[in-house]
Amino acid sequence: MSRAVDLAVIGAGPAGLAAAIEARRIGLSVLLIDEQPGVGGQIYRATDTSPVSGSGILGAEYRRGGELALSFRASGARHMAGSTLVDITADGWIGFEGPDGVEFVEAAQIILASGAVERPFPVPGWTLPGVMTVGAAQTVLKASGAAPQDDAVLVGSGPLLYLYAVQLLRSGRRPQAIVDTAPRLPALRALRHFPRALAAPLYLAKGLRLLNEIRKSGTAHHRGATGIRIEGADAAESIVFQASGRRHSLNTSLVLLHQGVVPNIQITQALRCRHRWDDAQLCWVPETDEWAQTSRPGLRVAGDGAGIAGALAAEYRGRIAAIGAALALDRIVEPDAEERARPLRRLLKTELAARPLLDALYRPADDLRVPSEPDTIVCRCEEVTLGDISRAVTMGCPGPNQLKAFVRAGMGPCQGRMCALTVTETIASLRGRHPGEIGSYRLRPPFKPTTLGALAAMKLPDAPEIDRAGNTGTVELAEQS
Amino acid sequence: MFSRIEENPAEALVTFLFEGRPITARAGDSVAAALLLAGVATTRTSPVSGAPRAAYCMMGSCFECLMVIDGAADRQACLTPVADGMVVSRQLPLSGGGS
Numbered sequence: 001m002s003r004a005v006d007l008a009v010i011g012a013g014p015a016g017l018a019a020a021i022e023a024r025r026i027g028l029s030v031l032l033i034d035e036q037p038g039v040g041g042q043i044y045r046a047t048d049t050s051p052v053s054g055s056g057i058l059g060a061e062y063r064r065g066g067e068l069a070l071s072f073r074a075s076g077a078r079h080m081a082g083s084t085l086v087d088i089t090a091d092g093w094i095g096f097e098g099p100d101g102v103e104f105v106e107a108a109q110i111i112l113a114s115g116a117v118e119r120p121f122p123v124p125g126w127t128l129p130g131v132m133t134v135g136a137a138q139t140v141l142k143a144s145g146a147a148p149q150d151d152a153v154l155v156g157s158g159p160l161l162y163l164y165a166v167q168l169l170r171s172g173r174r175p176q177a178i179v180d181t182a183p184r185l186p187a188l189r190a191l192r193h194f195p196r197a198l199a200a201p202l203y204l205a206k207g208l209r210l211l212n213e214i215r216k217s218g219t220a221h222h223r224g225a226t227g228i229r230i231e232g233a234d235a236a237e238s239i240v241f242q243a244s245g246r247r248h249s250l251n252t253s254l255v256l257l258h259q260g261v262v263p264n265i266q267i268t269q270a271l272r273c274r275h276r277w278d279d280a281q282l283c284w285v286p287e288t289d290e291w292a293q294t295s296r297p298g299l300r301v302a303g304d305g306a307g308i309a310g311a312l313a314a315e316y317r318g319r320i321a322a323i324g325a326a327l328a329l330d331r332i333v334e335p336d337a338e339e340r341a342r343p344l345r346r347l348l349k350t351e352l353a354a355r356p357l358l359d360a361l362y363r364p365a366d367d368l369r370v371p372s373e374p375d376t377i378v379c380r381c382e383e384v385t386l387g388d389i390s391r392a393v394t395m396g397c398p399g400p401n402q403l404k405a406f407v408r409a410g411m412g413p414c415q416g417r418m419c420a421l422t423v424t425e426t427i428a429s430l431r432g433r434h435p436g437e438i439g440s441y442r443l444r445p446p447f448k449p450t451t452l453g454a455l456a457a458m459k460l461p462d463a464p465e466i467d468r469a470g471n472t473g474t475v476e477l478a479e480q481s
Numbered sequence: 482m483f484s485r486i487e488e489n490p491a492e493a494l495v496t497f498l499f500e501g502r503p504i505t506a507r508a509g510d511s512v513a514a515a516l517l518l519a520g521v522a523t524t525r526t527s528p529v530s531g532a533p534r535a536a537y538c539m540m541g542s543c544f545e546c547l548m549v550i551d552g553a554a555d556r557q558a559c560l561t562p563v564a565d566g567m568v569v570s571r572q573l574p575l576s577g578g579g580s
């Protein structure tokens with residue numbers, strides 16, 4: 001493959017696909033790198049191959065993925081499927097591990113479209129087999145056309161939870177119960193955002209329709225649930241919680257957890273881009289300018305990775321980022337760029353106007369973000385509990401990076417993906433500080449643990465910088481094993 | 482336990498070996514999904530406590546699905562498509578995982 005491209009896009013969800021398509025329209029050469037075997041990202045997962053795509057189970061929105069995939073294939077962009085990003089060097093080389101081992105290409109501009117991940121859900125028992133996320137179960141539905149039998153209990157809050165419950169019902173399945181952790185008060189507080197929320201009625205109506213479908217199905221729906229605990233010896237056996245003033249216990253072999261999604265900032269963090277703490281979305285967001293440019297020149301972020309705004313907004317942001325990349329490369333003049341971007345910015349503004357209301361409405365409960373029981377595991381890989389963190393903070397541990405040294409939190413194979421947010425918010429709460437002051441784990445390439453064999457066998461271009469990248473990776477590996 | 486919503490007789494099937502047991506899956510399933518459908522509850526044990534773990538996120542984030550696939554440890558089963566003749570086993574402390 002040719003070793004140089006105008007634009008590399010990382011991630012094949014709506015933002016990445018739209019960015020690739022737009023960049024091709026302007027005439028840039030484009031390489032799209034993605035971990036999955038097919039395009040679509042998580043929201044349109046398996047859009048080309050899903051056994052249930054034609055059945056109506058997944059809903060009308062899912063079809064948009066098929067349209068995007070079609071335009072992408074016609075665009076002339078190259079697609080590296082099944083490829084995991086390993087490193088981005090200071091001078092724009094991108095290393096990824098694909099079917100043929102680790103490879104490097106040189107990209108003049110880079111758009112990261114690595115989307116969202118589900119917010120951690122640290123409750124006692126969440127590491128037991130038989131506990132997974134709602135998003136995980138939905139992936140099995142999209143990619144394999146499979147769903148749980150009738151004993152699954154859905155726990156948490158947020159639109160995805162209701163959507164998945166309805167998708168189960170449409171599949172002829174039914175969850176045993178929904179244990180709804182949405183606090184009841186915010187619904188009222190959220191209303192003050194109403195006048196600004198132009199597109200919000202649409203999203204609200206959609207949410208109400210889902211809730212209505214759930215109610216009509218007769219599925220047990222426990223609202224305002226607190227004190228969630230999953231119990232079992234070697235696998236989930238039951239879930240206990242408080243709701244309507246009493247204690248409930250449900251026997252189940254499958255607990256599905258969800259409390260919203262947050263930007264996947266693993267790569268922008270590792271590349272030291274500037275981030276800010278978003279008080280409404282309760283997460284880190286990379287700082288970007290009007291062309292999606294981060295604090296690192298030539299690196300743009302589009303889609304939910306730049307702040308949660310949904311699949312439609314992701315497309316607009318992907319296209320705006322692509323125009324920005326073309327502008328930076330002098331492949332389009334500024335007035336033309338502005339003209340191309342103007343309608344997109346208008347559409348984006350409408351989508352974003354709905355967010356404050358949705359953020360307030362679906363804000364996850366405080367005690368589900370910062371656990372209260374000392375035995376709750378926060379870092380799944382290293383089995384670091386809330387109790388361990390409290391002790392470390394009492395002993396003077398000021399923040400997430402020092403916590404690594406105290407208790408190995410964030411040092412396992414997931415590199416802090418599953419605990420970083422919880423750790424930041426927990427330390428902030430223990431120290432009475434704002435999460436923005438506490439910061440997050442400092443990360444380093446490789447973005448994902450890779451094998452020594454793959455690094456040894458990688459195809460190195462002749463640039464000395466790349467050698468450095470390889471060495472960085474080896475050092476990180478040594479620390480991890 | 483997961484099961485298919487509808488069986489499609491036209492679908493291509495593959496058979497792989499999980500710890501000596503042949504498992505038939507749909508071509509296109511990830512190893513993690515195929516195992517869920519076969520009722521296999523755990524993918525690995527925790528190197529810290531030995532507690533059993535299972536695929537949690539199915540999107541490559543949690544690394545709970547690390548397994549030994551075709552002789553290589555630390556493979557993410559949720560990102561690996563099943564293939565005919567593939568040999569899969571749980572990742573235990575002695576299987577050479579780097580985690």
Ligand code: FES
Nearest residue numbers: 539543544546559
């Ligand atoms: S199930 Fe989470 S990484 Fe595979």
